[in-house]
Amino acid sequence: MEEIKRIKRELKHSGSILDIYEDTMLLPDGREAKWDFVSHRTGAACVLAIKPNGKIIMVRQFRSALDRITLEVPAGKRDSVNEDTKICAARELEEETGYRAGKLERLLSLKSTVAFCDELIDVYLATDLQKVGDQNLDDDEELDIEEYDLEELMDMCYAGTLQDSKTVAAIMAYAARKNR
Amino acid sequence: MEEIKRIKRELKHSGSILDIYEDTMLLPDGREAKWDFVSHRTGAACVLAIKPNGKIIMVRQFRSALDRITLEVPAGKRDSVNEDTKICAARELEEETGYRAGKLERLLSLKSTVAFCDELIDVYLATDLQKVGDQNLDDDEELDIEEYDLEELMDMCYAGTLQDSKTVAAIMAYAARKNR
Numbered sequence: 001m002e003e004i005k006r007i008k009r010e011l012k013h014s015g016s017i018l019d020i021y022e023d024t025m026l027l028p029d030g031r032e033a034k035w036d037f038v039s040h041r042t043g044a045a046c047v048l049a050i051k052p053n054g055k056i057i058m059v060r061q062f063r064s065a066l067d068r069i070t071l072e073v074p075a076g077k078r079d080s081v082n083e084d085t086k087i088c089a090a091r092e093l094e095e096e097t098g099y100r101a102g103k104l105e106r107l108l109s110l111k112s113t114v115a116f117c118d119e120l121i122d123v124y125l126a127t128d129l130q131k132v133g134d135q136n137l138d139d140d141e142e143l144d145i146e147e148y149d150l151e152e153l154m155d156m157c158y159a160g161t162l163q164d165s166k167t168v169a170a171i172m173a174y175a176a177r178k179n180r
Numbered sequence: 181m182e183e184i185k186r187i188k189r190e191l192k193h194s195g196s197i198l199d200i201y202e203d204t205m206l207l208p209d210g211r212e213a214k215w216d217f218v219s220h221r222t223g224a225a226c227v228l229a230i231k232p233n234g235k236i237i238m239v240r241q242f243r244s245a246l247d248r249i250t251l252e253v254p255a256g257k258r259d260s261v262n263e264d265t266k267i268c269a270a271r272e273l274e275e276e277t278g279y280r281a282g283k284l285e286r287l288l289s290l291k292s293t294v295a296f297c298d299e300l301i302d303v304y305l306a307t308d309l310q311k312v313g314d315q316n317l318d319d320d321e322e323l324d325i326e327e328y329d330l331e332e333l334m335d336m337c338y339a340g341t342l343q344d345s346k347t348v349a350a351i352m353a354y355a356a357r358k359n360r
Contacts, residue, residue, distance in 0.1 A: 003322070004242050012195070013200055015202060015214070015216035016202075016214045016215060016216050017296065018218070020192075023244050025320065027319060027320055028322060033320045034195070034196045035196060035320075036196050036197055036198045037244060037245050038198070038218055038245070038297075044295075062184050063294045063295070064184075064203050064205060064215055065217050065218070065294060065295065065297055066291060070294055072294065107338070108340065109343050110343055110344075110348060111250075111343045111344055111345060112292050113292035113293055113297065113301075113346075114243045114245060114252065114343075115243070115245065116198060116245050117218075117293065118246055139207060139209065139211070140205065140213045142184055142208060154356065158287070158288070158353070158357070160288065160289035163290055163294075163300075164290075164291055165290040165292050165293065165301070165346065165349055168288060168349045169345055169348045169349040169352060172349060172353045172356045173337065173352045175356040176334065176352045176355040176356040179356070179359035180334075180359075
């Protein structure tokens, strides 16, 4: 593999949760190219939460980027880059669903879209769930809670109707591990 | 679920492959919030390519966004929003690896990171592979080809060393389907 090198990184826009840069790359043939770089300031965590009866807790919410309602595993940003994603996962699960996990183990570590973004999403598996309260959402969150069987969710992934990549990866990694 | 509505979308930066917007959202309590929106102009496709001996063809390349080399399934952007992702998948597989797929079926449709981006990545499963040539890369691509067993790749996902979300989703969806 010949080397592609970054020779410059320039900030173009600072958004609410993102910083947008233009990278200048030096290609092996000596020419330069401009690449986009999107820095996600905090990273995030998400939770595949399995109830004792096997049902999986999902959230439904409006995603402005897609102009539609999505079905996803509970998830949220870290409070800071120093926050342990496990702490973040536990908090987001409890805030979004009212459930606390007796057991929380890391299942996957994801980079959501490596071609242009550094966003990290750690995926946790939550079991021994206990209902400890109601939803306690951030001001800019509105979401409904639903419960599904694993098989139903897998069908939705294969049918292409459940598309959120962290959610698909979490469901499939859990299913694949069960039968290993 | 109460309604969060977008009342304004403003272009902040046009990059090489992305357009960056600031969305103004009206929250249920009447206040406004600013959300980031990253539009990926073309969308993309990727390919889980399985050789007759069961080996999976992977590519290794430098990702400036992560400042490191990644291991991924072959992938690439569509030439335009009108291109069928299946055509895109076949082309990228052949360009990046020199293999042509006798059979190419859609395995998943992913949205890489729904909180702020509309990028679509359709995931295809390629079998009946035939070597038809050598790599034929774009000017700004440099990548090495490697081959792995499914079990090795699954171990790397669970260990957190293979992190690319489209690749993790593809591997796990294939593994889960095999044992269904």
